[in-house]
Amino acid sequence: MTKPTATRQGTARVPAQPGPREADGAPPGERPTLRQRDTGAEAADASDASDASDAAGASGASGATRYAPEWLELREGADAAARAPELLDPLRIRLANLPGRSGGLVIHDLGCGTGSMGRWLAPRLDGPQHWVLHDRDPYLLHFAAVSSARSAADGSRVTVETRRGDIARLTPDALTGASLVTASALLDVLTRAEVDTLAAACAGAGCPALLTLTVAGRVDLSPADPLDAEITEAFNAHQRRTGLLGPDAATVACEVFAAHGATVRVQPSPWRLGPDDAELTARWLRGWVGAAVEQRPDLAPRADKYLAARLAACGAGELRVTVHHSDLLALARPTGGTS
Numbered sequence: 001m002t003k004p005t006a007t008r009q010g011t012a013r014v015p016a017q018p019g020p021r022e023a024d025g026a027p028p029g030e031r032p033t034l035r036q037r038d039t040g041a042e043a044a045d046a047s048d049a050s051d052a053s054d055a056a057g058a059s060g061a062s063g064a065t066r067y068a069p070e071w072l073e074l075r076e077g078a079d080a081a082a083r084a085p086e087l088l089d090p091l092r093i094r095l096a097n098l099p100g101r102s103g104g105l106v107i108h109d110l111g112c113g114t115g116s117m118g119r120w121l122a123p124r125l126d127g128p129q130h131w132v133l134h135d136r137d138p139y140l141l142h143f144a145a146v147s148s149a150r151s152a153a154d155g156s157r158v159t160v161e162t163r164r165g166d167i168a169r170l171t172p173d174a175l176t177g178a179s180l181v182t183a184s185a186l187l188d189v190l191t192r193a194e195v196d197t198l199a200a201a202c203a204g205a206g207c208p209a210l211l212t213l214t215v216a217g218r219v220d221l222s223p224a225d226p227l228d229a230e231i232t233e234a235f236n237a238h239q240r241r242t243g244l245l246g247p248d249a250a251t252v253a254c255e256v257f258a259a260h261g262a263t264v265r266v267q268p269s270p271w272r273l274g275p276d277d278a279e280l281t282a283r284w285l286r287g288w289v290g291a292a293v294e295q296r297p298d299l300a301p302r303a304d305k306y307l308a309a310r311l312a313a314c315g316a317g318e319l320r321v322t323v324h325h326s327d328l329l330a331l332a333r334p335t336g337g338t339s
Helices: 069-082 085-096 116-124 138-146 192-205 228-239 246-259 275-295 297-315
Strands: 105-110 129-135 158-164 180-184 209-222 263-268 271-273 320-331
Touching: 069 116, 069 138, 069 209, 069 271, 069 275, 085 263, 085 320, 105 116, 116 129, 116 158, 116 180, 129 138, 138 158, 180 192, 192 209, 192 246, 209 228, 209 246, 228 246, 228 275, 228 297, 246 263, 246 320, 271 275, 275 297, 275 320
Parallel strands: 105 129, 105 180, 129 158, 180 209
Antiparallel strands: 209 320, 263 320, 271 320
8 A cells, every 4th residue: 555645834743653452453544334335426425515426436336436646635724714613612521521431532533534523633632542444445444554643632642443344334233332423525425315324323422423525515706706696596496316414414313313303403604715825726627617517418518618717817826716515513411411
């Protein structure tokens, strides 16, 4: 396996120590706590505009589309800047009062990709942490493990293990012993039934869930263009194909988690892209417009001109884009306690 980039933001990273082995002797990465989901590229990788196109670079043995690590790296800074810090204090309070906290936190990162969620969150939480990284792509799992955070906010140790599998369908034992479930850009590529399965698993484990960067279906571009709204509408329709929640995900997730007894908080977490984000903006534009045209081929002649003009403005430093997302914190009732 090709070794991923060993540095991030100028800081050398030492490969993570191997995680503990399971009782049956199998490495955690081979333990099938998650069932694979047989979906095509459209269902698996439409979590945002670029995921609909740029993430479709390679397919695994099962035919499931893999996210391009280059795209995940490119968006990491924007993701980190967008996530809602307002949700961290209520999360810290809940974690501090969880039963069994004395042994440290066990955090499951669903669809971890290159591990950006752990790099953002682990240094913001106190105490020892053990992260369980879930993804279907073994390369991304390796990348996430070797570039993971090494210490918590108070200097406590952070360890990781990896588990290969698709997070769309949790098996009943997947969250046994979990203190927290996290995910980034996940909810919009799930169906309502899959969100219900996730919410039920969190309720059964009595653990909170921090689910960030769910697309909200709104995009603001400056300067504006008459075609903006039509592209947005077509893209949103593309996201809802094959029964996925797309831009309805945050609303549905709030309903579903609340139905399972959780207290739910939502905060906006928009990408705000300007001249310093030209590479990310350009890549996002190509994916966003491409998905819209795939949904509505009749847009192609106008969309081609629109995209060319938008890319030119981006290259000239004249384009600003706000891609709206939502972050959701679901505080399930602790096992044996009350919310």
